[in-house]
Amino acid sequence: MAQLLFRDALNQAMSEEMERDSRVYLLGEEVAQYDGAYKVSQGMLARFGEKRVIDTPIAELGFVAVAVGSALAGLRPIIEVMTYNFAILSLDAIINTAAKAHQMTAGQLSCPIVLRGATGAGGALAAQHSQSLESQYTHIPGLICVSPSTPADAKGLLKSAIRDPNPVIFFEHEALYSAKGEVPDGEHLVPIGKGDIKREGSDVTIIAWSRQMKQLIEHADAWSEELGLDIELVDPRTLRPLDMDLILASVKKTGRVVIVEEGFQFNHVGAEIAYRIQRDGFDLLDAPVERVTNIDVPMPYSPALEKLVLPNADRIKAAIRAVCYK
Amino acid sequence: MKQTSQLGSYAHKFPRGRAAELPKETLLKMYRDMVEQRRFEEATGRAYGLGKIMGFCHLYIGQEAISVGAAAALRPSDVMMSAYRIHAQAMARGVPAQAIMDELFGKATGCVQGLGGSMHIFDIAKGFWGGWGLVGQQVPTAAGVAFAQKYQSTGDVTMVFFGDGAVHQGAIHETFNLASVWGLPIVFVVENNQYGMGTALSRVSSLEPLHEMADAYKIRHYEFNGMDLLESYDAFADAVDYAREHSRPVYLEARCSRFRGHSMSDPGKYRTKEQLEEEKAHDPIPGFAAFLVDCGVTTHEALEALDETVKAEMKLILERAEAAPWPDAELISKYVLVSP
Numbered sequence: 001m002a003q004l005l006f007r008d009a010l011n012q013a014m015s016e017e018m019e020r021d022s023r024v025y026l027l028g029e030e031v032a033q034y035d036g037a038y039k040v041s042q043g044m045l046a047r048f049g050e051k052r053v054i055d056t057p058i059a060e061l062g063f064v065a066v067a068v069g070s071a072l073a074g075l076r077p078i079i080e081v082m083t084y085n086f087a088i089l090s091l092d093a094i095i096n097t098a099a100k101a102h103q104m105t106a107g108q109l110s111c112p113i114v115l116r117g118a119t120g121a122g123g124a125l126a127a128q129h130s131q132s133l134e135s136q137y138t139h140i141p142g143l144i145c146v147s148p149s150t151p152a153d154a155k156g157l158l159k160s161a162i163r164d165p166n167p168v169i170f171f172e173h174e175a176l177y178s179a180k181g182e183v184p185d186g187e188h189l190v191p192i193g194k195g196d197i198k199r200e201g202s203d204v205t206i207i208a209w210s211r212q213m214k215q216l217i218e219h220a221d222a223w224s225e226e227l228g229l230d231i232e233l234v235d236p237r238t239l240r241p242l243d244m245d246l247i248l249a250s251v252k253k254t255g256r257v258v259i260v261e262e263g264f265q266f267n268h269v270g271a272e273i274a275y276r277i278q279r280d281g282f283d284l285l286d287a288p289v290e291r292v293t294n295i296d297v298p299m300p301y302s303p304a305l306e307k308l309v310l311p312n313a314d315r316i317k318a319a320i321r322a323v324c325y326k
Numbered sequence: 327m328k329q330t331s332q333l334g335s336y337a338h339k340f341p342r343g344r345a346a347e348l349p350k351e352t353l354l355k356m357y358r359d360m361v362e363q364r365r366f367e368e369a370t371g372r373a374y375g376l377g378k379i380m381g382f383c384h385l386y387i388g389q390e391a392i393s394v395g396a397a398a399a400l401r402p403s404d405v406m407m408s409a410y411r412i413h414a415q416a417m418a419r420g421v422p423a424q425a426i427m428d429e430l431f432g433k434a435t436g437c438v439q440g441l442g443g444s445m446h447i448f449d450i451a452k453g454f455w456g457g458w459g460l461v462g463q464q465v466p467t468a469a470g471v472a473f474a475q476k477y478q479s480t481g482d483v484t485m486v487f488f489g490d491g492a493v494h495q496g497a498i499h500e501t502f503n504l505a506s507v508w509g510l511p512i513v514f515v516v517e518n519n520q521y522g523m524g525t526a527l528s529r530v531s532s533l534e535p536l537h538e539m540a541d542a543y544k545i546r547h548y549e550f551n552g553m554d555l556l557e558s559y560d561a562f563a564d565a566v567d568y569a570r571e572h573s574r575p576v577y578l579e580a581r582c583s584r585f586r587g588h589s590m591s592d593p594g595k596y597r598t599k600e601q602l603e604e605e606k607a608h609d610p611i612p613g614f615a616a617f618l619v620d621c622g623v624t625t626h627e628a629l630e631a632l633d634e635t636v637k638a639e640m641k642l643i644l645e646r647a648e649a650a651p652w653p654d655a656e657l658i659s660k661y662v663l664v665s666p
Contacts (some may be wrong), residue, residue, distance in 0.1 A: 051477070054336070057507075062466050062500025069470015072455070073405075075477060092497070096460050097467055105448040105456070105662040106438040141662050165664035215506045 001182040007040045009151035009183050010116075010172065013158035014041070015189075024162055027054040027067055028080030028117075037082050038177045054279040064115070065091035068167075068191075069097045071113045076162060081117035084133050084171065087250055091136070097324055098167040099142030114161045114168045118149070120211055120262050121299060121310055122174035130299035130306075132263030137169045138240040138272070144192060144238040147171040149213035151181040153237055156190030162190060171239075173211035173262075186273075194244035197250070201232030204320055209235050209272060212299040212311055216260065223317060229324055238267050245274065248281045253287035256323040259308060260311050263282060265296040290319040338437060338548045339650060340564040345556040346480045350623050354565075356398060357618060358389040359368035359628070361610050361636050363414035365584075369640040370413060374590050378648065379430045382459075383444040386414035386551075388585035390612035392517060393418040395558025396485060400453070403480070407455040408466040408487040410445035411517075411584075415487065421447065421456040427643045436452045440653040441661070462488060462495030472512035476547055477572060483511040483569045485562075486553045491522020493536050502543040505575040513565045514540075517552065523588045526595045540577035552580030553608040556617070560647065578646045583608065 003173070018024045025048075030037045032045040033053040045053040056063040060081060067077040070225070081087040087094075098111045120132035138145045144166050161168035198213060199220045208216050213235045221233045234250050236243050251257055252295040257277060259270035274289040292311045299309055341379075348356075367385045374383050386393065397418035400406060408415050413426055421437060429436025430444050437449050438457075446457040455471065458464035468486035475482045492498060493516055505512055516536050520527050533539055540547035546568060550561035558580065565576040583605035587594040594602070618624050 039593060057500075057503060059500040059503070061497045062504055065463070065466030065497060066470040066473055066504055069467035069472075070474040070477070071470070072467065073471040073474035075474045092460060092463055093466065096463055097458070103444045104438065104439050104442055105661075106657075107449070107661045107664075108438070108448055108450040109455075140660075241498065 001184055003180055004151045004183045005177070006154075006172070006179045006181070007038060007177040007181050008156050009155035010040050010250065011042060011044070011159055013155045013162070015044060015047065017159055017162040018052060023074065024076045024078065025054065025145065026080065027056055027063060027077045029056055029058055030081050031055060031080050032069040034081055036080065038174075040177070040323070041080065046182045047274065051145070053203045060086055061092060062087035065093035065097065066289040068093045068111060068113055071098070071111045072101055072109045076112050078114045078116060078162060079114060079156070081201065083129065083174070085129050085131055087115065087117060094137070094143070094167070094169070094211070095140055098141050102166075102183060103142060110165050111167045111193045112165050113253045114170055116158070116170035116172060118174040119171040119172040120175065121306065123269040124301055124303050124306060127298035128303040134171055134239055134263065135267055135269045138269050142166045142167065143240065145171070146192060146237065147210045148212050148237055149176070149198070149235055151179065152183045152188065153190055155183050157192065157237060159189050160192050168192070171210060175211050176214060179214060193238045193243060195234060195238070195246040197232065197246070198235045199233040201230040201254070203229040203236055203254055204256040204318070205232045205254045206257065206258045206260060207234045207236065207247060207270070209237060210262065212260045212262050223320070227320060227326070229320060230326070231320070234242055240272065242276065243288055244276055246282065248284070251277055251281045251284045255284060257285070257289045258316070259289065259291045260316055261291065261293050262311060263294055265293040268293055287323040289326065290323050292319050296303070329412065336544055336546050337538070340548055340550070340561050342557075342560055344563045348640070349561070352398070353618060353623055356394050356553070358632060358636070359418060359660070360555065361396045361633055362423065362616065363390045363393065363417050364611060365636045365640045366417060367413060368611045369644055370427070371586070371590070373430070373644055379444065380432070381443050381445070382458045382627055383590045384411040384588065385586045386411055386581050386584070386606070388609065389517060389519065390414055390553040391558045391614070392552045392582060394578045395555055396562045398559055399562035400485060402453060404482045405453055405455050405468070405471050405475070405484040405568070407464050407471065407484065408457070409461065409464055409489065409492070410457070410459050411489070412447050412457060413444070415518075416447045416449065416454045419449070420452045421449040421454050424643050424646060425449070427647040428650050431647040431650065432652070433647060434625065434653040435650045439657060441657065450456075462492040462497045464488065465492070465498045466501040469499070469505050469510055471514055472505070472510040473508065475511055476509070481570065483513060483566055485513040485515060485566070487515045487517055489522060490516060490518040490520065490527050490536060491525070493539070494531065502545060502575070502577070506543045506545050509573045509575045511569045512575045512576055513569050514575060515580060516578070517580050517582055519582050519584045521588065521596065524592060526596065528539065535579055537577055537579035545575045545577050546594070547577040547579070549579035549581055552582035553610045553613070555610055555614045
């Protein structure tokens with residue numbers, strides 16, 4: 001197994017799939033000549049040429065919609081949106097075209113795009129550049145939403161996303177691009193819709209993904225010891241469709257659930273997970289489900305304030321104690 | 327200050343007379359297509375009034391010279407995409423009238439099985455790609471189809487229609503820029519019927535004629551009389567050939583009138599009766615009929631007989647749509663995602 005940076009795992013996934021399928025191409029702001037705003041597409045222009053690695057103007061509505069149209073006509077675009085804060089401009093193409101085309105044409109068209117880019121709070125970037133807008137997309141039938149936490153999952157899920165016949169929205173936390181991790185050698189695919197137990201435990205289930213899961217993996221041993229509670233970490237990896245079988249199996253074991261999610265609180269993804277746990281696992285629960293999200297405000301700039309708004313160790317540990325009545 | 331603008335340099339005078347090369351049979355077929363579209367839309371209006379057709383419904387009456395001229399300039403493998411005033415455009419492309427009417431009725435036998443309705447007519451096999459309900463949305467989407475045509479070297483072109491109400495959408499301007507920069511084989515067509523819903527174009531547009539905006543994007547552009555079938559065909563034939571040969575976009579402005587409201591719910595109070603009558607004096611169908619008779623291609627009697635035949639066909643189409651089956655409940659979730 002090789003140690004890879006998250007960004008290089010994504011690069012490998014795209015490059016391998018472009019080698020495999022000539023219909024796959026990459027477009028976005030700064031992806032070609034500049035090697036990507038986050039260097040995810042480093043070297044890809046040199047390797048695949050101008051036809052398949054394409055710089056766009058800063059015009060998200062236009063170029064995302066053009067890519068969507070090309071997918072309807074049989075290509076498989078990977079659309080890099082730099083960040084999901086900017087992708088707001090392209091929502092018409094995603095929600096009104098990509099997510100509707102298959103159903104509205106009674107199956108005559110399909111839209112195999114991958115929309116990918118940075119999400120979350122990268123560090124003191126203030127209100128307009130620090131959002132986690134995943135629930136905007138998980139709300140929409142016709143879209144698949146993926147959010148990996150490790151380089152291995154990033155590679156395996158991106159390859160599956162590129163091969164998927166449906167529109168896939170792929171969230172890469174801005175603070176994860178430089179994270180390092182082991183990635184299996186050779187062909188590595190992670191199936192969409194399958195979660196993963198990142199740490200086995202018996203007392204409390206924590207459900208999280210993306211950067212929050214990475215931080216939990218780093219702290220879970222220490223916190224388990226400190227709290228005297230054996231923490232199980234469940235990473236759904238795909239946010240829609242959810243792997244409820246895996247989540248409920250963990251709830252059956254522990255009876256206690258904390259959901260940790262970066263982003264605004266009202267209508268967040270975890271709210272849907274909590275609803276499904278109480279509906280399908282009511283008898284398995286020994287305590288109400290707790291959630292830890294951002295404090296529900298636009299992100300302040302000052303690092304002193306940002307760390308209070310994001311889920312942090314104090315609030316997560318308090319939630320663990322609450323569901324365990326400790 | 328140094329004057330760098332070259333406004334007007336991409337304006338193009340299209341060569342007249344291409345239509346003169348069309349054989350007699352084609353001219354008669356084009357006439358029949360216009361009549362079928364007119365009678366279809368009249369039947370649609372009646373069925374809507376009876377509550378057989380629901381939802382938003384926009385009739386094409388008055389603009390038939392555009393749909394027919396456009397379709398005649400395309401190859402079968404080319405793509406036509408549009409917004410939501412589309413029944414006639416779909417017919418022009420060869421989508422069976424029965425499948426469209428069944429769709430308007432919400433029946434299982436409709437061209438998209440009752441999932442789309444009036445605004446979402448699709449028949450990909452016929453080269454008619456809808457059918458999009460958000461103003462201007464179809465324009466970048468169509469450019470994506472043209473992108474794929476170029477990427478895959480198919481030699482096909484895409485033609486996309488939008489109304490004068492759509493031209494100030496940012497998406498369209500972003501698309502003009504991309505189509506020009508990337509050299510896409512696409513024909514943009516604004517059907518300027520002078521009203522976006524009920525708002526006169528002059529109240530909301532800083533620019534007329536609309537096709538001149540293409541100059542800013544170095545796109546060839548021109549306008550034509552969209553109420554004249556032969557001029558329409560000339561304009562489209564020139565544009566399609568240019569887009570195909572040079573892999574470049576073209577922007578056409580079809581000056582036209584719609585004789586009915588924006589949609590079935592629009593009483594049209596923004597036009598006087600006299601104004602509407604003046605517009606109807608340019609009706610493309612009697613105009614082309616007179617041309618055919620003058621040229622000795624056909625006779626008044628033959629055209630009247632044709633009209634009766636078409637009316638009878640439309641009556642039958644309505645009866646069949648009425649009798650067609652409703653879709654099954656399982657259709658609700660059948661096409662949300664592509665089945666594995």
